[in-house]
Amino acid sequence: MDVLGDFWTYVTTGDNWSGRNGIVTLTWAHVRLSFWATFTAALLALPPAVVLGHLHRGGLVAVSLVNLGRAVPSFGVIALVLPFSIEWGFGLGYWPTFVALVLLGIPPIFTNSYTGVRGVDPGIVESARGMGMTSRELVLAVEVPNAMPLVITGVRISAVQIVATATLGALVGFQCLGTLVVQGIAQFDDGKLVTGAVFVAAMAIIVEIGFGLLQRFVTPWAARARSRRSRRVDTVDAIT
DSSP states (O other): OHHHHHHHHHHTOGGGGSSTTSHHHHHHHHHHHHHHHHHHHHHHHHHHHHHHHHHTOSHHHHHHHHHGGGGSOHHHHHHHHHHHHHHTTOOSSHHHHHHHHHHHHHHHHHHHHHHHHHTSOHHHHHHHHHTTOOHHHHIIIIIHHHHHHHHHHHHHHHHHHHHHHGGGGGGGTOOSHHHHHHHHHHTTOHHHHHHHHHHHHHHHHHHHHHHHHHHHHHOHHHHHHHHHHHHHHHHHHHHO
16 A cells, blocks of 8 residues: 555656656656557568569568567667667767667568468469559458457567566666656655556556557458457357
8 A cells, every 4th residue: 555655646746747857748758658669660571572472482581580679678678779779979878779679570460470471372363363452462352451460469569568668668768657656665755656567557558558449440351350350259259
């Protein structure tokens, strides 16, 4: 109860919301970093994943190589990039964290997108070819739309991981919600610590829900197909 009381006291104190280290500023910095890291990861991962999935070639090797990035701790990447960032004049905090988050976000996007495009029903693909579609038209009009549920799932997983991991930036001088966590631990301030943790968790939940709604909006046919399959299963169960 003391921890909850400290949290409530911290978030209801007006001074804690404003200024360079205020909750609003730190939250906005966290959102901005997470957005651009997710966007960049998608920009780097989607094109090769779609091309390889369309060609049905080199996928296993590419997925294996991409997933090697998951074996490298994000903080290890930050520590490796930090000296170069300082030497080349990019400063502390933001860029080392950004690079680590992009590398963290690429594997789920690449793997899901490749799997989604490669797994499109061959019958649908052959029918599209029979209608005279070019490879470009086939990718854009058939394969990518059919793979979209898996593509969005990959981006969602990456975005949630990036939001949670961005807190590590505070350890190398980037001012974000992780700053509240780090300072809370150092200062034995439970209110500040719990506030940072709660806001990061809330942001991750919002991202999760947001991508879920986006998926339902972009691919309504997938939801209808799941609903039909569910009704058929219920009907079979009722008969048996």
